[in-house]
Amino acid sequence: MEIKVEVGGQRLDKAVADLTALSRSLANEQIKNGQILVNGQPKKAKYTVQAGDVIYYHLPEPELVEYVAEDLPLEIVYQDRDVAVVNKPQGMVVHPSAGHTSGTLVNALLYHIKDLSGINGVLRPGIVHRIDKDTSGLLMVAKNDEAHLALAKELKEKKSLRKYWAIVHGNLPKDRGMIEAPIGRSEKDRKKQAVTAKGKPAVTRFQVLERFLEYTLVELQLETGRTHQIRVHMAYIGHPVAGDEVYGPRKTLKGHGQFLHAKTLGFSHPTTGEALEFSVDVPEIFEETLERLRNT
Numbered sequence: 001m002e003i004k005v006e007v008g009g010q011r012l013d014k015a016v017a018d019l020t021a022l023s024r025s026l027a028n029e030q031i032k033n034g035q036i037l038v039n040g041q042p043k044k045a046k047y048t049v050q051a052g053d054v055i056y057y058h059l060p061e062p063e064l065v066e067y068v069a070e071d072l073p074l075e076i077v078y079q080d081r082d083v084a085v086v087n088k089p090q091g092m093v094v095h096p097s098a099g100h101t102s103g104t105l106v107n108a109l110l111y112h113i114k115d116l117s118g119i120n121g122v123l124r125p126g127i128v129h130r131i132d133k134d135t136s137g138l139l140m141v142a143k144n145d146e147a148h149l150a151l152a153k154e155l156k157e158k159k160s161l162r163k164y165w166a167i168v169h170g171n172l173p174k175d176r177g178m179i180e181a182p183i184g185r186s187e188k189d190r191k192k193q194a195v196t197a198k199g200k201p202a203v204t205r206f207q208v209l210e211r212f213l214e215y216t217l218v219e220l221q222l223e224t225g226r227t228h229q230i231r232v233h234m235a236y237i238g239h240p241v242a243g244d245e246v247y248g249p250r251k252t253l254k255g256h257g258q259f260l261h262a263k264t265l266g267f268s269h270p271t272t273g274e275a276l277e278f279s280v281d282v283p284e285i286f287e288e289t290l291e292r293l294r295n296t
Contacts, residue, residue: 005053012038012055013045018189020057030058067096067125069110072103076112077278082147082271083140084113084126087280090136090256095127109141116141117148128152129225134243134257136283137164138265150270155225161266162222164230165282167215167259167289168239169248176207179233183226192246193228195236202226204233212293215242215253219263230260255285 003019010018013031017024030036031045037056038047049055075087088094088105095106109116109126116126126141128151140160142148154160184199186192193199203223210217216239220230231247234240240248244258253259266277281287 001059002054002056005049005051005055008048008050008053010049011045012036012043012047012049015049016055016057017191019055021059022057027057067110068102068107070102070107071111072108074105074108074112075280077138077280078276079113082143083151083269084109084143085265085276085278086139086141088131088136088139088262090134090283090285093133094130094139105139113141113143115143117143117145129155131262132228132231132258132260135164135260135262136286137262138278138280139262140265140267142270147270151267154267158223159268161264161277162225162262163264164220164222165209165261165263165286166218166220166230166234167242167253167286167293168218168234169215169242169252170239171211171214172206172208172216172218172239174208177205179204179206179237181233181236183229183232193226193232195232200224200226202229202233204230210290210294213296215293217290231258253289255289259286259289261286 005015013024013027016022016027016036027036028045034042035058038053076084077087078085093104096102096104106125106127118125126143128140128142128148131137131139140151142151180203181195182197182199183193183202184196186194187196201224205221205223207219208216209219222229231241231244235247241258241260242248242253243255261282263282264277264279266275269276
Protein backbone atom coordinates (compact mmCIF):
# COMPACT_ATOMS: atom_id res chain seq x y z
CA MET A 1 0.00 0.00 0.00
CA GLU A 2 1.17 3.56 -0.56
CA ILE A 3 0.10 7.06 0.36
CA LYS A 4 1.37 10.50 -0.66
CA VAL A 5 2.13 13.07 2.02
CA GLU A 6 0.32 16.37 1.44
CA VAL A 7 1.59 18.28 4.48
CA GLY A 8 5.06 17.63 5.87
CA GLY A 9 6.58 18.27 9.27
CA GLN A 10 5.65 15.15 11.24
CA ARG A 11 7.83 12.26 12.39
CA LEU A 12 7.48 9.27 10.10
CA ASP A 13 5.88 7.00 12.71
CA LYS A 14 3.26 9.60 13.63
CA ALA A 15 2.55 10.45 10.00
CA VAL A 16 1.97 6.78 9.18
CA ALA A 17 -0.36 6.41 12.17
CA ASP A 18 -2.34 9.52 11.19
CA LEU A 19 -2.54 8.79 7.48
CA THR A 20 -3.12 5.02 7.46
CA ALA A 21 -5.02 2.36 9.37
CA LEU A 22 -1.85 1.37 11.25
CA SER A 23 -1.39 2.20 14.92
CA ARG A 24 1.73 4.10 15.91
CA SER A 25 3.20 1.03 17.64
CA LEU A 26 2.60 -1.10 14.54
CA ALA A 27 4.07 1.66 12.36
CA ASN A 28 7.22 1.66 14.51
CA GLU A 29 7.44 -2.11 14.26
CA GLN A 30 7.19 -2.00 10.47
CA ILE A 31 9.75 0.82 10.28
CA LYS A 32 12.23 -1.25 12.29
CA ASN A 33 11.57 -4.26 10.06
CA GLY A 34 12.11 -2.26 6.88
CA GLN A 35 8.50 -2.74 5.77
CA ILE A 36 7.85 1.00 5.57
CA LEU A 37 9.71 2.92 2.88
CA VAL A 38 9.80 6.62 1.98
CA ASN A 39 10.26 7.19 -1.74
CA GLY A 40 11.51 3.62 -1.95
CA GLN A 41 14.10 4.02 0.82
CA PRO A 42 14.00 2.86 4.47
CA LYS A 43 13.95 5.65 7.05
CA LYS A 44 14.06 5.87 10.83
CA ALA A 45 10.95 6.64 12.87
CA LYS A 46 12.26 10.13 13.67
CA TYR A 47 12.57 11.06 9.98
CA THR A 48 10.55 14.22 9.25
CA VAL A 49 8.25 13.60 6.32
CA GLN A 50 8.11 16.17 3.52
CA ALA A 51 5.22 17.23 1.31
CA GLY A 52 5.30 14.99 -1.76
CA ASP A 53 6.93 12.02 -0.01
CA VAL A 54 5.43 8.69 -1.01
CA ILE A 55 5.17 6.28 1.92
CA TYR A 56 4.99 2.56 1.20
CA TYR A 57 3.57 0.45 4.04
CA HIS A 58 2.29 -3.05 4.69
CA LEU A 59 -1.32 -3.61 5.67
CA PRO A 60 -1.43 -6.78 7.80
CA GLU A 61 -4.05 -9.45 7.31
CA PRO A 62 -7.08 -8.83 9.54
CA GLU A 63 -7.15 -10.83 12.75
CA LEU A 64 -9.73 -13.58 13.06
CA VAL A 65 -12.20 -12.39 15.65
CA GLU A 66 -13.93 -15.14 17.60
CA TYR A 67 -17.15 -14.81 19.53
CA VAL A 68 -16.90 -17.45 22.20
CA ALA A 69 -18.34 -17.65 25.69
CA GLU A 70 -15.77 -16.94 28.38
CA ASP A 71 -16.20 -17.43 32.12
CA LEU A 72 -15.21 -13.88 33.06
CA PRO A 73 -16.29 -12.10 36.26
CA LEU A 74 -19.39 -10.03 35.51
CA GLU A 75 -21.72 -8.20 37.88
CA ILE A 76 -25.30 -8.53 36.66
CA VAL A 77 -27.24 -5.80 38.43
CA TYR A 78 -30.65 -6.78 37.03
CA GLN A 79 -32.06 -9.41 34.69
CA ASP A 80 -35.43 -10.63 33.43
CA ARG A 81 -36.61 -12.32 30.24
CA ASP A 82 -36.21 -9.15 28.13
CA VAL A 83 -33.35 -7.09 29.49
CA ALA A 84 -30.25 -7.20 31.67
CA VAL A 85 -28.22 -4.44 33.28
CA VAL A 86 -24.53 -5.10 33.89
CA ASN A 87 -21.75 -3.22 35.64
CA LYS A 88 -18.82 -3.24 33.20
CA PRO A 89 -15.44 -3.12 34.93
CA GLN A 90 -12.82 -0.58 33.92
CA GLY A 91 -10.39 -2.00 31.37
CA MET A 92 -12.91 -4.30 29.63
CA VAL A 93 -13.71 -3.72 25.95
CA VAL A 94 -17.42 -4.00 25.14
CA HIS A 95 -17.19 -6.23 22.06
CA PRO A 96 -14.48 -8.17 20.18
CA SER A 97 -12.52 -6.41 17.44
CA ALA A 98 -9.09 -6.57 15.88
CA GLY A 99 -6.66 -6.30 18.76
CA HIS A 100 -9.26 -7.36 21.32
CA THR A 101 -10.35 -10.82 20.27
CA SER A 102 -11.21 -12.10 23.76
CA GLY A 103 -11.85 -10.95 27.29
CA THR A 104 -14.61 -8.56 26.21
CA LEU A 105 -18.02 -7.88 27.69
CA VAL A 106 -19.63 -9.79 24.82
CA ASN A 107 -17.51 -12.87 25.62
CA ALA A 108 -18.69 -12.62 29.23
CA LEU A 109 -22.33 -12.07 28.23
CA LEU A 110 -22.30 -15.17 26.03
CA TYR A 111 -21.30 -17.20 29.09
CA HIS A 112 -23.50 -15.63 31.77
CA ILE A 113 -26.69 -14.81 29.86
CA LYS A 114 -28.57 -17.47 27.93
CA ASP A 115 -30.41 -15.32 25.37
CA LEU A 116 -29.17 -12.19 23.62
CA SER A 117 -30.74 -10.14 20.84
CA GLY A 118 -29.39 -10.72 17.35
CA ILE A 119 -30.10 -7.32 15.77
CA ASN A 120 -26.42 -6.40 15.69
CA GLY A 121 -25.49 -9.86 14.46
CA VAL A 122 -22.67 -11.97 15.88
CA LEU A 123 -20.51 -8.88 16.26
CA ARG A 124 -22.44 -7.28 19.12
CA PRO A 125 -25.12 -9.64 20.47
CA GLY A 126 -27.36 -7.88 22.97
CA ILE A 127 -25.38 -4.63 22.86
CA VAL A 128 -27.69 -1.61 22.72
CA HIS A 129 -25.10 1.05 23.61
CA ARG A 130 -21.44 1.16 24.56
CA ILE A 131 -19.02 2.81 26.95
CA ASP A 132 -15.27 3.12 26.45
CA LYS A 133 -12.83 0.42 27.54
CA ASP A 134 -11.48 2.46 30.47
CA THR A 135 -14.90 3.77 31.51
CA SER A 136 -16.64 1.66 34.13
CA GLY A 137 -20.31 1.33 34.92
CA LEU A 138 -23.79 0.45 33.78
CA LEU A 139 -24.91 -0.85 30.40
CA MET A 140 -28.30 -2.17 29.29
CA VAL A 141 -28.35 -5.46 27.39
CA ALA A 142 -31.23 -6.67 25.23
CA LYS A 143 -32.16 -10.35 25.45
CA ASN A 144 -34.41 -10.44 22.38
CA ASP A 145 -34.90 -8.38 19.23
CA GLU A 146 -38.18 -6.77 20.34
CA ALA A 147 -36.56 -5.49 23.52
CA HIS A 148 -33.54 -4.28 21.55
CA LEU A 149 -35.70 -2.21 19.19
CA ALA A 150 -37.61 -0.64 22.07
CA LEU A 151 -34.48 0.23 24.06
CA ALA A 152 -32.69 1.62 21.00
CA LYS A 153 -35.74 3.74 20.14
CA GLU A 154 -35.81 5.21 23.63
CA LEU A 155 -32.10 6.06 23.41
CA LYS A 156 -32.60 7.72 20.03
CA GLU A 157 -35.49 9.77 21.38
CA LYS A 158 -33.26 10.88 24.32
CA LYS A 159 -35.63 9.42 26.92
CA SER A 160 -33.13 7.18 28.68
CA LEU A 161 -31.35 8.44 31.80
CA ARG A 162 -27.54 8.21 31.74
CA LYS A 163 -25.58 9.89 34.51
CA TYR A 164 -21.82 9.66 34.94
CA TRP A 165 -19.37 10.65 37.65
CA ALA A 166 -16.02 12.05 36.63
CA ILE A 167 -13.01 13.62 38.25
CA VAL A 168 -11.92 16.49 36.01
CA HIS A 169 -8.95 18.84 35.98
CA GLY A 170 -9.33 22.31 37.47
CA ASN A 171 -12.21 24.07 39.18
CA LEU A 172 -15.32 24.69 37.14
CA PRO A 173 -16.48 28.30 37.44
CA LYS A 174 -20.15 27.31 37.77
CA ASP A 175 -21.85 24.66 39.92
CA ARG A 176 -23.99 23.49 37.02
CA GLY A 177 -24.34 24.07 33.32
CA MET A 178 -24.85 22.64 29.85
CA ILE A 179 -22.32 22.00 27.10
CA GLU A 180 -23.90 22.13 23.66
CA ALA A 181 -21.30 21.61 20.94
CA PRO A 182 -21.34 19.32 17.85
CA ILE A 183 -18.97 16.35 17.85
CA GLY A 184 -17.41 14.56 14.89
CA ARG A 185 -14.15 13.02 13.77
CA SER A 186 -11.18 15.31 14.30
CA GLU A 187 -9.79 16.83 11.12
CA LYS A 188 -6.30 16.89 12.67
CA ASP A 189 -6.24 13.33 14.02
CA ARG A 190 -8.64 10.80 12.51
CA LYS A 191 -8.37 8.58 15.62
CA LYS A 192 -9.89 11.28 17.80
CA GLN A 193 -13.26 12.95 18.09
CA ALA A 194 -13.51 16.72 18.38
CA VAL A 195 -15.93 19.62 18.61
CA THR A 196 -16.37 20.57 14.96
CA ALA A 197 -18.93 22.43 12.88
CA LYS A 198 -19.25 19.31 10.71
CA GLY A 199 -20.14 17.14 13.72
CA LYS A 200 -23.48 15.88 15.00
CA PRO A 201 -25.38 17.74 17.74
CA ALA A 202 -24.19 16.80 21.23
CA VAL A 203 -25.47 17.96 24.63
CA THR A 204 -23.97 17.23 28.06
CA ARG A 205 -25.28 18.63 31.33
CA PHE A 206 -23.00 18.87 34.37
CA GLN A 207 -23.32 19.49 38.09
CA VAL A 208 -20.43 19.95 40.53
CA LEU A 209 -20.55 17.45 43.39
CA GLU A 210 -17.30 18.23 45.20
CA ARG A 211 -14.36 20.58 44.73
CA PHE A 212 -10.69 19.91 45.48
CA LEU A 213 -7.54 22.00 45.08
CA GLU A 214 -6.80 21.12 41.46
CA TYR A 215 -9.68 18.80 40.55
CA THR A 216 -13.47 18.66 40.65
CA LEU A 217 -15.90 15.77 41.04
CA VAL A 218 -18.80 16.27 38.64
CA GLU A 219 -21.97 14.47 37.68
CA LEU A 220 -22.64 14.52 33.95
CA GLN A 221 -25.88 13.67 32.20
CA LEU A 222 -25.96 12.71 28.54
CA GLU A 223 -28.75 13.94 26.33
CA THR A 224 -27.03 12.54 23.24
CA GLY A 225 -24.58 9.67 22.89
CA ARG A 226 -21.72 10.66 20.60
CA THR A 227 -18.45 8.75 20.66
CA HIS A 228 -16.27 9.97 23.56
CA GLN A 229 -18.86 12.70 24.19
CA ILE A 230 -18.09 13.47 27.84
CA ARG A 231 -14.34 13.27 27.33
CA VAL A 232 -14.45 15.59 24.30
CA HIS A 233 -16.87 18.08 25.85
CA MET A 234 -14.95 18.38 29.12
CA ALA A 235 -11.66 18.86 27.27
CA TYR A 236 -13.38 21.45 25.05
CA ILE A 237 -14.34 23.62 28.06
CA GLY A 238 -10.84 23.29 29.53
CA HIS A 239 -11.57 20.67 32.20
CA PRO A 240 -10.53 17.29 30.72
CA VAL A 241 -11.30 14.08 32.58
CA ALA A 242 -8.42 13.08 34.86
CA GLY A 243 -6.49 10.07 33.58
CA ASP A 244 -7.64 10.56 29.99
CA GLU A 245 -4.56 9.81 27.89
CA VAL A 246 -6.24 10.86 24.64
CA TYR A 247 -7.91 14.17 25.46
CA GLY A 248 -6.22 15.17 28.71
CA PRO A 249 -2.77 16.32 29.89
CA ARG A 250 0.09 13.98 30.70
CA LYS A 251 0.36 15.25 34.27
CA THR A 252 -2.74 13.79 35.84
CA LEU A 253 -4.07 11.45 38.51
CA LYS A 254 -2.65 7.94 38.52
CA GLY A 255 -5.17 5.21 37.88
CA HIS A 256 -6.23 2.72 35.23
CA GLY A 257 -7.34 5.20 32.59
CA GLN A 258 -9.86 8.01 32.76
CA PHE A 259 -11.78 8.57 36.00
CA LEU A 260 -15.19 8.25 34.37
CA HIS A 261 -17.96 6.02 35.68
CA ALA A 262 -21.45 5.35 34.27
CA LYS A 263 -23.15 5.54 37.66
CA THR A 264 -26.88 5.76 36.96
CA LEU A 265 -28.96 4.21 34.18
CA GLY A 266 -32.69 4.61 33.75
CA PHE A 267 -35.10 3.46 31.04
CA SER A 268 -38.60 2.16 30.43
CA HIS A 269 -38.96 -1.60 30.48
CA PRO A 270 -39.32 -2.67 26.84
CA THR A 271 -42.35 -4.89 27.56
CA THR A 272 -44.13 -3.54 30.62
CA GLY A 273 -43.25 0.14 30.24
CA GLU A 274 -42.25 0.27 33.92
CA ALA A 275 -39.69 2.96 34.76
CA LEU A 276 -36.46 1.28 35.86
CA GLU A 277 -33.48 3.03 37.39
CA PHE A 278 -30.20 1.56 38.63
CA SER A 279 -27.11 2.99 40.27
CA VAL A 280 -23.72 1.47 41.20
CA ASP A 281 -20.79 2.70 43.26
CA VAL A 282 -17.60 3.95 41.60
CA PRO A 283 -14.70 1.45 41.36
CA GLU A 284 -12.30 1.09 44.30
CA ILE A 285 -9.50 3.05 42.56
CA PHE A 286 -11.95 5.91 41.95
CA GLU A 287 -13.08 6.03 45.59
CA GLU A 288 -9.51 5.78 46.89
CA THR A 289 -8.50 8.70 44.68
CA LEU A 290 -11.40 10.79 45.98
CA GLU A 291 -10.28 10.10 49.55
CA ARG A 292 -6.72 11.21 48.74
CA LEU A 293 -8.00 14.41 47.15
CA ARG A 294 -10.17 15.14 50.20
CA ASN A 295 -7.14 14.77 52.46
CA THR A 296 -4.82 16.90 50.34
